[in-house]
Amino acid sequence: MSTNNIWTHKGTFLLAAVGSAVGLGNLWRFPYLAGENGGGAFLLVYIVTLCIVGVPILIAEILLGRSSRRSPIMGMRFLSRTHKASRAWESIGWLSAAAALIILSFYSVIAGWALHYTWRMLTGALIDADAATVASGFESLLASPSLLTLYHTLFIAASGLIVGLGVHRGIENALRLMMPALLVILLVILTYSVMHGDMPAAADFLLTLQLSDLSFEGWLAAMGQSFFTLSLGMGALMAYGAYMPGKASLSRTALAIVIIDTAVALIAGLAIFALVFGAELDPAEGPGLMFTTLPLAFTEMPGGSLIGAVFFVLVIGAAISSAISMIEPVAAFLVERFDLSRAQSVAIMTIACWGLGLLSVFSFNVWASDSPFHTALSISAFELMELLTHILMPLGGLMVALFAGWALTHGEIMKELQTSEGWLHTWRFLVRFVSPAAVAFIFLRAIPQIEGYLIPLIGAVVIVGAFAASRLFRAKHQPKH
Numbered sequence: 492m493s494t495n496n497i498w499t500h501k502g503t504f505l506l507a508a509v510g511s512a513v514g515l516g517n518l519w520r521f522p523y524l525a526g527e528n529g530g531g532a533f534l535l536v537y538i539v540t541l542c543i544v545g546v547p548i549l550i551a552e553i554l555l556g557r558s559s560r561r562s563p564i565m566g567m568r569f570l571s572r573t574h575k576a577s578r579a580w581e582s583i584g585w586l587s588a589a590a591a592l593i594i595l596s597f598y599s600v601i602a603g604w605a606l607h608y609t610w611r612m613l614t615g616a617l618i619d620a621d622a623a624t625v626a627s628g629f630e631s632l633l634a635s636p637s638l639l640t641l642y643h644t645l646f647i648a649a650s651g652l653i654v655g656l657g658v659h660r661g662i663e664n665a666l667r668l669m670m671p672a673l674l675v676i677l678l679v680i681l682t683y684s685v686m687h688g689d690m691p692a693a694a695d696f697l698l699t700l701q702l703s704d705l706s707f708e709g710w711l712a713a714m715g716q717s718f719f720t721l722s723l724g725m726g727a728l729m730a731y732g733a734y735m736p737g738k739a740s741l742s743r744t745a746l747a748i749v750i751i752d753t754a755v756a757l758i759a760g761l762a763i764f765a766l767v768f769g770a771e772l773d774p775a776e777g778p779g780l781m782f783t784t785l786p787l788a789f790t791e792m793p794g795g796s797l798i799g800a801v802f803f804v805l806v807i808g809a810a811i812s813s814a815i816s817m818i819e820p821v822a823a824f825l826v827e828r829f830d831l832s833r834a835q836s837v838a839i840m841t842i843a844c845w846g847l848g849l850l851s852v853f854s855f856n857v858w859a860s861d862s863p864f865h866t867a868l869s870i871s872a873f874e875l876m877e878l879l880t881h882i883l884m885p886l887g888g889l890m891v892a893l894f895a896g897w898a899l900t901h902g903e904i905m906k907e908l909q910t911s912e913g914w915l916h917t918w919r920f921l922v923r924f925v926s927p928a929a930v931a932f933i934f935l936r937a938i939p940q941i942e943g944y945l946i947p948l949i950g951a952v953v954i955v956g957a958f959a960a961s962r963l964f965r966a967k968h969q970p971k972h
């Protein structure tokens with residue numbers, strides 16, 4: 492059964508895709524990764540990767556969604572059948588569902604921290620706090636399984652509720668309300684940081700190119716980040732693409748998504764670093780940048796508590812608009828495949844993510860030093876979840892690129908892209924060769940952490956990939972009817 496949902500307006504797909512792309516990745520991850528990896532040099536690699544990997548795969552993913560008009564799993568089943576390709580390509584759908592489940596489980600836990608900070612800022616709990624107090628506040632949040640579970644539950648329930656209300660009544664309405672509000676908040680924060688922070692220092696830090704600052708690790712982090720921030724390899728854009736009206740231009744929309752997403756990351760980065768430098772704090776704080784350094788900067792500035800609260804509302808809103816796009820593809824699959832009601836499907840996905848999220852919750856406290864995961868893999872549950880996404884997302888993206896590049900016919904691509912021959916050929920070349928090769932590098936990122944068992948894992952991946960590809964090419968050479 493194909494879906495008969497289509498976005499109400501031509502622009503809604505862009506709104507939804509930007510909602511998915513802009514999230515913790517832009518506000519939390521981009522600034523701290525840039526901070527750790529030398530600012531400008533990181534930005535350069537990030538933008539180059541966006542162009543040669545991000546944009547082509549983004550187009551490929553939306554294209555697969557729109558041409559199948561189904562949820563990712565059913566869509567890939569449909570496309571591999573109609574293109575006489577191996578059913579192994581259906582694994583794109585399964586991989587993306589697994590990635591969405593895993594990432595949402597810990598995404599929700601982190602977004603929950605922002606709930607805590609909104610509350611703390613609003614109640615003025617951090618007024619006049621010093622560095623040690625702010626840092627210990629974050630530590631005691633992490634040490635409390637019940638608080639973390641509470642916020643995680645609230646966040647995931649709110650996201651599930653929106654998706655449960657349906658594509659039009661829930662997702663569209665929520666986005667139409669939230670996205671403009673988030674833009675206004677972002678501009679308020681930017682203005683505030685120009686007035687009270689040290690913007691020249693931030694611009695100098697983020698935009699000055701010092702190639703020597705960039706390590707190999709930073710380079711890989713920039714590539715991984717470009718995947719994460721565009722929500723690639725998780726079926727989100729495929730699911731949203733399935734609701735995109737046939738006429739809207741795909742390449743132009745994809746370009747708009749990338750430009751807006753990057754602009755938001757840059758604005759957030761500039762604002763955050765301006766505040767951090769204004770308060771004479773260290774930009775290279777890692778994941779704690781948003782939750783320890785930034786709150787401290789706010790406490791030192793006029794009206795900081797209020798603006799701080801507003802900032803964390805922005806974080807929550809951006810995270811919710813991303814979370815709904817992780818629930819949607821899996822929920823839509825359950826509806827299509829098992830004929831469940833939307834409410835039932837969303838409940839299944841949400842509860843599964845919630846349960847899995849508890850592993851991350853416990854990894855910060857109960858299992859902080861000793862867990863079943865530590866014993867077996869020598870990393871925490873949270874790290875394991877992160878690691879899995881760094882494997883699943885690129886793998887999904889790689890297969891999306893290969894399928895769109897090799898299996899679809901010229902005519903089909905032309906119909907979807909509605910563009911010049913020149914761009915079509917460039918895009919095809921990128922998704923056939925350049926993006927897959929670059930994605931293979933992103934994979935390497937995971938190696939230092941799990942050397943031991945990564946080797947059979949990569950081996951298995953390569954074998955499955957080669958098998959799938961050979962079946963595909965064999966199929967392509969059969970006569971077409």
Ligand code: TRP
Pocket residue numbers: 511512513514515516517594718719720721722723725727813814816817
């Ligand atoms: N792009 C989101 C962000 O920047 C995170 C994300 C990664 C995501 N993959 C996704 C969101 C898939 C939705 C669906 O925060």
